Amino acid sequence: MPKRMLLNAFSMNxxxxxxxxxxxRDDTRQLEYTQLDPWVELAxxxxxxxxxxxxLADVVxxxxxxxxxxxxxxxxxxxxxxxxxxxxxxxxxxxxENLGFAFTSSVLQTHPFSFARQVSTLDHLTKGxxxxxxxxxxxxxxxxxxxxxxxxxxxxxxxLAEEYIDVTYKLWEGSWEDGAVLRDTDRGIYADPAxxxxxxxxxxxxxxxxxxxxxxxxxxTPLLFQAGSSNRGRQFAAKHAECVFIVETRESLxxxxxxxxxxxSQTTSYGRRPEDVLFFQGVSPVxxxxxxxAKAKEKEYIEQFSTEGSLxxxxxxxxxxxxxxxxxxxxxxxxxxxxRGFVKSLIESAPDKTRTFRDLIRTRLAGQFLTGAxxxxxxALQDWQNLGVNGFNLVYSITxxxxxxxxxxxxxxxxxxxxxxxxxxxxxxxxxxxxDPKLPARHPGAAYRRG
Amino acid sequence: MPKRMLLNAFSMNxxxxxxxxxxxRDDTRQLEYTQLDPWVELAxxxxxxxxxxxxLADVVxxxxxxxxxxxxxxxxxxxxxxxxxxxxxxxxxxxxENLGFAFTSSVLQTHPFSFARQVSTLDHLTKGxxxxxxxxxxxxxxxxxxxxxxxxxxxxxxxLAEEYIDVTYKLWEGSWEDGAVLRDTDRGIYADPAxxxxxxxxxxxxxxxxxxxxxxxxxxTPLLFQAGSSNRGRQFAAKHAECVFIVETRESLxxxxxxxxxxxSQTTSYGRRPEDVLFFQGVSPVxxxxxxxAKAKEKEYIEQFSTEGSLxxxxxxxxxxxxxxxxxxxxxxxxxxxxRGFVKSLIESAPDKTRTFRDLIRTRLAGQFLTGAxxxxxxALQDWQNLGVNGFNLVYSITxxxxxxxxxxxxxxxxxxxxxxxxxxxxxxxxxxxxDPKLPARHPGAAYRRG
Numbered sequence: 001m002p003k004r005m006l007l008n009a010f011s012m013n014x015x016x017x018x019x020x021x022x023x024x025r026d027d028t029r030q031l032e033y034t035q036l037d038p039w040v041e042l043a044x045x046x047x048x049x050x051x052x053x054x055x056l057a058d059v060v061x062x063x064x065x066x067x068x069x070x071x072x073x074x075x076x077x078x079x080x081x082x083x084x085x086x087x088x089x090x091x092x093x094x095x096x097e098n099l100g101f102a103f104t105s106s107v108l109q110t111h112p113f114s115f116a117r118q119v120s121t122l123d124h125l126t127k128g129x130x131x132x133x134x135x136x137x138x139x140x141x142x143x144x145x146x147x148x149x150x151x152x153x154x155x156x157x158x159x160l161a162e163e164y165i166d167v168t169y170k171l172w173e174g175s176w177e178d179g180a181v182l183r184d185t186d187r188g189i190y191a192d193p194a195x196x197x198x199x200x201x202x203x204x205x206x207x208x209x210x211x212x213x214x215x216x217x218x219x220x221t222p223l224l225f226q227a228g229s230s231n232r233g234r235q236f237a238a239k240h241a242e243c244v245f246i247v248e249t250r251e252s253l254x255x256x257x258x259x260x261x262x263x264x265s266q267t268t269s270y271g272r273r274p275e276d277v278l279f280f281q282g283v284s285p286v287x288x289x290x291x292x293x294a295k296a297k298e299k300e301y302i303e304q305f306s307t308e309g310s311l312x313x314x315x316x317x318x319x320x321x322x323x324x325x326x327x328x329x330x331x332x333x334x335x336x337x338x339x340r341g342f343v344k345s346l347i348e349s350a351p352d353k354t355r356t357f358r359d360l361i362r363t364r365l366a367g368q369f370l371t372g373a374x375x376x377x378x379x380a381l382q383d384w385q386n387l388g389v390n391g392f393n394l395v396y397s398i399t400x401x402x403x404x405x406x407x408x409x410x411x412x413x414x415x416x417x418x419x420x421x422x423x424x425x426x427x428x429x430x431x432x433x434x435x436d437p438k439l440p441a442r443h444p445g446a447a448y449r450r451g
Numbered sequence: 452m453p454k455r456m457l458l459n460a461f462s463m464n465x466x467x468x469x470x471x472x473x474x475x476r477d478d479t480r481q482l483e484y485t486q487l488d489p490w491v492e493l494a495x496x497x498x499x500x501x502x503x504x505x506x507l508a509d510v511v512x513x514x515x516x517x518x519x520x521x522x523x524x525x526x527x528x529x530x531x532x533x534x535x536x537x538x539x540x541x542x543x544x545x546x547x548e549n550l551g552f553a554f555t556s557s558v559l560q561t562h563p564f565s566f567a568r569q570v571s572t573l574d575h576l577t578k579g580x581x582x583x584x585x586x587x588x589x590x591x592x593x594x595x596x597x598x599x600x601x602x603x604x605x606x607x608x609x610x611l612a613e614e615y616i617d618v619t620y621k622l623w624e625g626s627w628e629d630g631a632v633l634r635d636t637d638r639g640i641y642a643d644p645a646x647x648x649x650x651x652x653x654x655x656x657x658x659x660x661x662x663x664x665x666x667x668x669x670x671x672t673p674l675l676f677q678a679g680s681s682n683r684g685r686q687f688a689a690k691h692a693e694c695v696f697i698v699e700t701r702e703s704l705x706x707x708x709x710x711x712x713x714x715x716s717q718t719t720s721y722g723r724r725p726e727d728v729l730f731f732q733g734v735s736p737v738x739x740x741x742x743x744x745a746k747a748k749e750k751e752y753i754e755q756f757s758t759e760g761s762l763x764x765x766x767x768x769x770x771x772x773x774x775x776x777x778x779x780x781x782x783x784x785x786x787x788x789x790x791r792g793f794v795k796s797l798i799e800s801a802p803d804k805t806r807t808f809r810d811l812i813r814t815r816l817a818g819q820f821l822t823g824a825x826x827x828x829x830x831a832l833q834d835w836q837n838l839g840v841n842g843f844n845l846v847y848s849i850t851x852x853x854x855x856x857x858x859x860x861x862x863x864x865x866x867x868x869x870x871x872x873x874x875x876x877x878x879x880x881x882x883x884x885x886x887d888p889k890l891p892a893r894h895p896g897a898a899y900r901r902g
Contacts, residue, residue: 034668036576060568070644070647075640076641077642084568084569087541087569087576090487109562113511113597117534118537118538121464122538124534125487127486183482185474188472189526190474190525190526190528191525191528193520196521207595207600208595208597208598213513213532214534215532
C-alpha cells in the first residue's frame with residue numbers, strides 16, 4: 001500500500017505571491033484578490049480535486065531591502081498590498097465541507113488572547129478545518145509596524161514564539177475541560193463553572209488571566225504548520241509543528257543529514273514521535289498535455305518573470321540587498337569574496353561564470369518549476385515522496401489555472417496509483433491527516449489539559 | 452417627506468446576549484451560534500427585510516462582578532462563550548449584496564496595525580459594507596486578559612482610544628493616496644510608490660511605521676459606531692462617531708438637555724455638523740397579530756427570563772455586585788443609603804417599596820420590551836423618531852424569530868408610510884446611510900489625507 005500523498009494549494013491574499021510578473025496575464029485572477037468570488041471558486045476547485053488544504057502565506061511588513069526601499073515591491077505588487085488571510089476563510093468554508101484552511105499569523109501581529117479566540121471561532125465555523133502556520137516574521141518593517149523599532153533578533157523572536165504558543169495552548173487545551181459544556185436546556189445550565197479555568201499566565205512578554213472566551217472547538221488546537229529552517233526553527237518545529245513546509249532540492253534531501261531526518265530525530269527529545277511531523281515540499285507544477293506543451297508553457301512563464309520583482313522578494317527573504325550587484329555584470333567579474341553568505345554561495349554555485357547575474361537569477365527562478373506531461377509530474381512527486389516528503393505545497397503560476405490543470409490531469413493519475421485520496425476522511429482537518437481530531441497526548445500542547 | 456428610519460439587528464456571536472434565559476427555547480437558534488448556517492440565514496432574512504445592518508456586540512472578558520466571580524455568567528451562557536464577531540462577516544457578506552455589518556472591537560484587544568488591515572480586508576471583501584463599533588471595554592477581566600492588570604481608568608482608556616483611532620485613520624486615509632493604485636497590466640506597474648507613504652506614528656501607546664499593507668478599500672475608514680454615554684464618551688462620539696447607539700427612555704430624550712442634543716451640539720467644536728451623527732435607540736420588539744397576542748408572548752418571555760443571568764449581566768455592566776442584595780427582600784427594608792449610585796437610584800425610583808428586589812429587577816427587564824400589534828410598534832418607533840432618534844438597534848428575544856416577525860409584520864407598515872426604505876441605495880454602507888462612501892472632509896479622520 002503506497003503512502004498517502006498530501007496536497008495543499010499555496011496562495012496568499014495579495015496580487016503577486018511567489019512568481020513575480022504573472023499578475024498582468026489575462027488567464028489569472030490575481031487582480032481579483034480583494035473579492036470573495038475567486039476565493040470561493042478556488043476552494044470549490046480544490047475540494048473537487050481532493051486537496052487537503054489551502055495554505056495561505058502572509059507578511060505583516062513590506063519588503064524594503066532591495067535598493068534600500070519598498071519601491072520595487074510596490075511597483076510589482078510584490079506582496080504589497082497584502083490583505084489579512086484569515087478573513088478569507090469563513091466564506092470559503094461555507095462553500096465547502098472538507099477542505100482545510102491553514103493560514104499564517106505572526107507572533108508579532110496579534111495578542112495571543114485575541115488570536116486564540118479568533119482561531120477557536122474559525123475552528124468552530126469551519127467544523128474543525130483550520131490550521132495555523134506559526135511564523136516569527138523576518139522583515140524589519142514588520143517589527144517597525146508593531147512598535148519594536150527594528151525586528152527583534154532571531155532568537156528573541158523564537159523565545160517570544162515559545163511563550164506565545166504556550167499562552168494559546170493554555171487557552172485552547174487547558175481552560176475548558178472536556179465535559180464543561182452541558183447545554184442543558186431542561187435545567188437552563190449552559191456550562192459547568194467548575195470545569196472552566198483561568199489560565200493566569202505570567203511570562204516575559206504576556207500576562208493573560210483567562211478563562212478562554214470560546215468553548216472547545218472541534219480540534220481545540222488548530223493543526224500546527226511551521227516553516228523555520230534555521231537551527232532554532234528546526235528545534236521549534238520538532239517540539240511543536242505537525243506539518244512543516246520545506247523548500248529543498250533533491251540533492252539536499254538525498255543527504256543522510258537533511259532537514260527531515262534532523263527534525264524527526266529531534267522530536268523524541270520533546271516526547272514526540274518522528275511520525276508526528278509531516279513534511280510538505282514546495283513545488284511549482286507546469287503541466288502540459290505533452291512534455292513539449294509543458295515546456296512551451298514554462299518558457300512563456302519564464303519570459304514573463306519580473307526579475308526586479310523577484311529580486312525584491314529574494315532580497316527581503318535573505319536580508320541582503322541584491323540591487324547592489326549590476327544585473328548585467330558577468331559573474332566572473334563580481335567580487336564574490338566581498339559578498340555575504342547567501343550571495344557568495346549563489347555566485348560560487350553557478351556552473352558558468354561567463355553568464356551575467358541576471359542570467360543566474362532567472363535560471364534560479366526557472367529552476368523552481370516542475371514541468372512535464374501529467375505522468376512525468378506524478379512520477380516526480382513520487383520521487384520526492386521516496387526522499388521522505390509527505391506532501392506538497394503547490395505554488396501557482398496562474399490562479400486558479402495552475403491548480404485546475406493539476407487537478408484535471410495529475411490528480412487522476414495519483415489517484416489511480418492509489419497515492420492520493422479519492423474521497424475525504426470525515427471529521428476535522430487533524431483527523432483527516434493524522435486520524436485524530438485532537439493533539440496527541442504526547443504533544444507539548446496536551447500537557448496543559450486538565451480534568 | 453418623512454425622515455428615513457434606519458434599522459439594525461443587534462446580535463452577538465454567543466449563546467445569550469441581552470435577554471438571559473431564552474437560549475433554552477426550541478424556537479431560537481442561539482445554541483447554533485458556532486455554525487455558519489444560522490448566521491448566513493439571518494443575513495439573508497435581514498437583507499430581504501431591507502435592514503441597514505447587522506450590528507454585532509462583543510466583549511473580551513467575562514462578567515465576574517456578580518457574587519464576585521464568573522460562575523453565574525458561565526451557568527447561564529451569559530456572554531461566555533463569546534466568539535469573535537468579525538469572523539462571521541465574510542460568509543454573511545458572500546450571501547448578501549447590500550446588508551451592512553458593524554462589528555465591535557475594543558482598543559484593548561488588537562494592535563491597531565493589524566486591526567486596520569483586517570478592517571480594510573473586510574471592507575474590500577464586502578464591497579464596502581463594514582462598520583466598526585469602537586469600544587474601550589468596561590470589564591476588569593478584559594484588562595487582565597491583555598496584561599493590563601486590571602482595567603485602565605476610564606479616562607486612560609479614552610486616551611488610548613484617541614491614539615488608537617488616530618493610528619487607524621493614518622493607515623486608512625493617509626497611507627495610500629487616491630490614484631496610487633494603477634493596475635497597469637501593459638507596463639506591469641501595480642502601484643505608484645510615490646503615492647504610498649509610511650505613517651511613522653510615534654505616540655504614547657503605539658509606534659507604527661507603515662505603509663498600510665492594504666490598498667484603499669471602498670470606504671477606506673469603516674462606518675464608525677460608538678456607544679459611550681459618559682461625558683468623555685459623548686465627547687469622543689461628537690468627534691469621531693457617525694452612528695451612536697443609545698439606550699434611553701422616552702423621558703430622558705424628552706428633556707431639552709438629552710444625549711442627542713448634547714452630542715450634536717458638541718460636534719461643531721470638532722469642525723463637524725450636528726447631522727453628521729445618527730442615533731440608534733435599542734428596542735426589544737415583541738410583535739403579535741393583535742395586542743393581546745403580543746402581550747401573551749411578552750408574558751411568556753418574562754416568565755422565561757433568568758433573573759440570575761440578568762443580574763450577572765447588569766452587575767458587570769454597572770460595576771456593582773447586585774448579588775449583595777437579597778433578591779427576596781422588600782425594597783423598603785434595603786438600606787439604599789448604603790448602596791452605591793446605580794443601585795441606590797434603582798431602588799429609590801421604584802414606585803412600590805413593598806415589592807422585592809427580584810420584582811424590581813424583573814419589572815426593569817420587562818420594561819425593555821416594546822410590545823404590541825404591528826401598527827402599534829410602527830407608531831411607537833415613529834414616536835421615538837420624533838424625539839430625534841434616527842434608527843433602531845433591534846434586540847432579539849429569539850433569533851431569528853424576533854427579526855422575522857418584525858420584518859413580516861412591521862416593516863411593510865413602515866414602508867407603506869414611506870418611513871423605511873423599500874430597496875437599497877447602491878454602493879458602500881456609508882453611501883447608503885450618508886450619501887457618500889468616504890468620510891466627509893470635515894471629519895477628523897479626513898485630516899490625514901494626502902495628495
